[in-house]
Amino acid sequence: MSSSKNAIVVGASSGIGAAFARTLASQGYRVALLARRIPELEKVQRGIETGWGEGRARVYENDVCDYEAPPALLAKIEEDMGKVSLFCYAAGVMAEVGKDEYDFAKDKKVLDVNLTGAMAWLDEVATRFQARGEGTIVGISSIAGDRGRRAFPSYHAAKAGLSTFLESLRNRLFQHGVQVTTIKPGFIDTPMTRGMDGLFWLKTADEAAQMIWKAVRRGRSTAYVPARWGLVSLVIRSIPSLLFKRLDI
Numbered sequence: 001m002s003s004s005k006n007a008i009v010v011g012a013s014s015g016i017g018a019a020f021a022r023t024l025a026s027q028g029y030r031v032a033l034l035a036r037r038i039p040e041l042e043k044v045q046r047g048i049e050t051g052w053g054e055g056r057a058r059v060y061e062n063d064v065c066d067y068e069a070p071p072a073l074l075a076k077i078e079e080d081m082g083k084v085s086l087f088c089y090a091a092g093v094m095a096e097v098g099k100d101e102y103d104f105a106k107d108k109k110v111l112d113v114n115l116t117g118a119m120a121w122l123d124e125v126a127t128r129f130q131a132r133g134e135g136t137i138v139g140i141s142s143i144a145g146d147r148g149r150r151a152f153p154s155y156h157a158a159k160a161g162l163s164t165f166l167e168s169l170r171n172r173l174f175q176h177g178v179q180v181t182t183i184k185p186g187f188i189d190t191p192m193t194r195g196m197d198g199l200f201w202l203k204t205a206d207e208a209a210q211m212i213w214k215a216v217r218r219g220r221s222t223a224y225v226p227a228r229w230g231l232v233s234l235v236i237r238s239i240p241s242l243l244f245k246r247l248d249i
Helices: 015-026 038-052 070-081 104-132 153-176 205-217 229-238
Strands: 006-010 030-035 057-061 086-089 136-140 179-185 222-225
Touching (some): 006 070, 015 030, 015 038, 015 086, 015 205, 030 038, 038 057, 057 070, 070 104, 086 104, 136 205, 153 179, 179 205, 205 222, 222 229
Parallel strands (some): 006 086, 086 136, 136 179, 179 222
């Protein structure tokens, strides 16, 4: 990891993104907080500055579906803060889907935010980090991307795509000294999961952020959060399709 202590968190207004921004601040980073909801970002900023000092966080408005924005915004952040050494993409949405519903508009929104928006940012960051020969990229994917289950088809597809894209970046950037860590959370208590039935092994966003930081610090390629979800994924991925399509999971 680079000695520079400036970071960007996209999707920092709530959930894992906000929690990971706080964790980075606790580790001495100055953090650029990006999202659409400025009032929510400012709450996160105030919390960080109360805990770790004035000037430790900056707020930048960003709609991840504005795919042309990353080059200029990244340049602006580095002009304001100095060289960024750690980038985290934590933005994500999940649409409610009825049992017999197939809605392309909903599916497109999920893909736009969870995958295409991530690619727009990751390509720009990868270009800079490769040129510098250092840097750390963290992508918040999900165990939901490990198999195509019934509940949220577009969400499963978007997270599968993000995991694969991050793996490709890791294989490309490894030779240039850039670390890419894919995070696959299980059930985390965030606005996205609140109200869902059947949640277990539930962790708070702050607990998850601490686990994510530990994985990043150790240079992990992929980390399930918490780690026991890796065993669950191993079982799920080993079920033959002939049987899997009959299971209500």
